[in-house]
Amino acid sequence: MDENIESHSLSILLHFLSPSSTWLSMHCSEARLDTIEAQRSTDMSHDQRRQRSFLMKMINKGACMISSRGLPQGPQLMEDTETVPKFLTNLKLSDLNNRPGEDVLMNPEIFSAMRGGNIDFLKKMKTNETTPMACLKNNKGDSILHIASSWGHLELVKGIISECPSLLLEKNSKYQLPLHVAAGAGYSAIVKVLVESLTYFSAGLHEEDKANLNLYVMKDINGDTALHLALKDLHKKTEVRMYHNRIRLLIFMTHLMNKKVIISSPDTSIRQMELAAYLVKANQQASFLENKDGVSPLYMAVEAGNVSLVNAMLNLPGNNVQGKTFDLASILEGRKSLVHAALKAKNTDVLDVILNKYPSLVNERDEERRTCLSVGASVGFYKGIYKLLVLSTPPNVYECDGDDNDGSFAIHMAVEKGHMDIVKELLKRCPDAIYLLNEQGQNILHIAAKRGKAESFLLGYVRKLDTKNHLIEEQDVDGNTPLHLATIHWRPRRMDASKKHYA
Template sequence: MDELIVSISSTFSKTSCITDLLLPLELDRIEAQRSTDASHDQQNRTYLPMNIHGSQDFSQSGGDGVTPLTGDTESVPEFLTNLRLSDIFAIRGKDVRMTPLIFSQISYGKKACLDLLRSREIPVARLKSDTGDSILHLAVKWGHIELVKEIVCECPCLLLEPNSSGQTPLHVAAHGGHTAIVEAFVALVTFASAKLGNEESERMNPYVLKDEDGNTALHLAIEGLYLEIARCLVKANWDAPFLGNNKGISSLYMAVEAGEVSLVKAILKTTDDEDLEGTKSNLESKIQGYKYLAHVALQAGSIAGVLDVILDECPTLVNERDQKGRTCLSFAASSGNYQGVCKLLARSTMSVYIRNDDGSYPIHTAAEYSQWTSVRYILDRCPDSKHLLNKHGQNVLHIGVKHGKYVSTLLMQIKDMEHLGVEQDVDGNTPLHLAVMNWNYDSIPSLVNSRKILRLRNKRGLRARDIIELEVKPNYIFEERWTMALFLYICHLRGFESVKSLTKPAEPLDPKNNRDYVNTLLLVAALVATMTFAAGFTLPGGFNSSAPHLGRATLATKPTLSIFLLLDILAMQSSLATIGTLIWAQLGDPVLIRSSLHVALPLLLFALLCMPMAFLFGVVTAVGHVKWLLVIICFISLIFFFWAIFVLGPHVMLQRPYISPKNTGFFLVTFMQYKEIFEFIAIWINILFCGCY
């Protein structure tokens, strides 16, 4: 035993001498276990020969089990000259647990451990780690190419052996990006397939084997972006790229999603070949799982590359539906991929007339997602597409009004589009009906363009005005009341119908919430009264401290100071009047609450507007001699003043029971037209001072 230990120690590196010294003891345990397993198998008349399941007879291969090579051997890799071809489909016996020492030695790539296992006649092919890995899995995982070659030549059956995750050594090599090992496996399979018969050759196909997630080795190679390995596997087997995993995703799908044009070309090039019957392979029939490859190419942004390759090889894929039932053109339109829309229509305009699963057309999808550029391009290429109806009998204008914000307005500006506004869907609704149903106030000015549209009734017998007056909620919903006010103002402005008021009386909200709202207004009014009261005794310039004008304002003769005092007094008195009015609202009478709010809100708005103006004239009184500073202050104050009007004005006006369309309506429409400008200014102020969008 001592001589054996010294012999083993000399073969291993000095860094692992302690571990190597203990290896024979572990091997003795394995050998004892093997003897026990063999005795058990003999008792049950079960033998474990290295035989072959197939029609080919390898009895003439020689007693050593080595298959002699015939013909030119220079083209065959050197490591395959020792391949035990007869063991490829050998039946494995009961697994033998791999000890930690063997695990570590194989992981370090020490071939001496394999030699010792062979000399001790340890069942190498039956060794398994705790995770179900064979010694070939371990050697592949750590990239020990020479050890891999030696193991696979001695135990070729391990090439098809899965671990506990269902992964073969080829899976492990592809996942780890070991190109040399993958190429060695491909060479082995190619060589063995040429020597085996048809049945065994079909079984010798590790490229189509799947792990527990349904992934082939090619899936893992593309997932890790090991393109050289992926191209090698595609060349080795033409069927593997089309196999789907458990999620229905094929390797071709993954290559398209990654935007790898060269790999997609390599995969699709295989479909140009002819099968045994002489008929061209059908790409659509070969793909397993998801077939909407054109959708994936558009999503990945590979418009000029992968999409062209896919459509050149199989143009009919453009009409495949994705998971939501959308055609390729509809998908491009919904995602805002204008270049994709142009590319698809440049090839053929027929896809414009193909329905989605929900009965809509691509132009409807573009309008639904407010993709105006795509809508306009489709109309330019196919003008008659504006007449296409979905299963609800709705045209593109119906869809734009129902879902879009500006599409309907832009559509109505196109020539020969006016007739779309009077078309009715299966429920009798015109685009104007849908606009008021969905409170789409942006579309109303362009849709209310004739008395005929206002008079049309749906199948419930309701006009658009009837719907908006019936559907508006009794409590205050800003969007609804704003839409109603704008609709009625447009009717009045264009003389289509008689309008007395732009609003309806609002009923009080929940008493608890209403009390909180009143208390908030009281607090604001009290703060305004306090500040304006204090400002009246802290005049700009101060007071005279000597006779004959002792205690009088120093700058009393300046007009700006007089304006300051006037605005300050108006703000203070308006806020005090607001407080007095809201006190009545605290009594709990719903009628008093509604009446108090109608009086208090305009007073408080007036007080809030007087405050900044008073401050402006007070500053002008103090620093009016600095001209450049005066200009800047006036400009900033003017912007703020108009912003305050446009923010607070609609909130106050839309709560009043009566608003004349002649006077207040103009203000509301002006606010509607310019609110985007104030929103843009607010966004930039937020970006500049808060650093966020």
């Protein structure tokens, strides 16, 4: 009994300590007075008032074409009307075009009500015949649907869509749709409602017309889709979460030493991953689109180390055909160095998924022209290096980094960072790699002497392979031997060890 109470208390404590707490992030990021934001006296510019999204124009054109074809425009769009959400049952396709007029700056009372999730106020707004609520915008171009979505007010969102479905297509000053806003805020329930709405309206359309309602590929001012925003900074949050979890475990370790208590820590990152998976299921194409930083949601998912999400993104129709693999390079925008990202994340499961589906990616180089082996050796990911060596031994071992990376090889990077287990594995498979030189004419002993990362065992291990002392006596382009560099960088212990091993 006491153990159960203790476990429940610890779970509650961990929830509020969680670095990814939704409550904490929401209140920290939105700690502004409503009246300051809503009561700005500056009128909306002429351009902003006249702004219409390109998507709205396409929908207007598409709706006319659909109407002329005699296609159904009401609830019949969905084959099974029993599955239509209640808030959508009275809507028809033409309602998407029902944009009653120019933008009107909303007053502080409306803004506060929307932020507060006041659904009764929405009913009051319906009776206002002077200003249609679909025209209301704040100074950032947010509609009432943007505001309700950003604050996670589910019932209010449903009510707004039921009254003003055209707001599904409205963009704010950042070119973000309500779908962007909800995904970025991490509100999965809101995203599902928005997706349901889009699915309802597009269900009976021809493929060419469905493209006009594909909001999943629409990009904001930074080139981000809704899927990008759902995954934004997730890999960083994952690292922070892992660090905080270790701290918490240390705090409670003594207390829990002799008790069978399970600590459960609610994790916002898990919820974000579920949200992202839902968006991938709705539209897989968005997984491969780059933003202005040249990063795709697929690349972000690999960085975050989520194997199920990466699997879902890579589960392309062409891959289901026996003996055929879809050409990922033809559709993936931006950074294509997925193996490099998996190595940096030190995630063997994600690495397996990528290499099993697209083994040729082992030969890709990143934006700095570094090889996969070089990156894996640099971060010290032994398991990843082992897998790469199984696939690419020996060619990639003898490929150096390009551009501004001084022509270093994977073994040089491992020595520089002090990852001796990787050095041994590389030499075990490719003994001749011990003689590789970078552009400065330096071998692994030069680098060890310069960086001071090598342990004494490296010198002994090298001597077994280099029986004629070529490495210790070899000069770089400046005429320096490893002993010279050890002296220059004042590493007396390295000097003594070198003299002892090569005496």
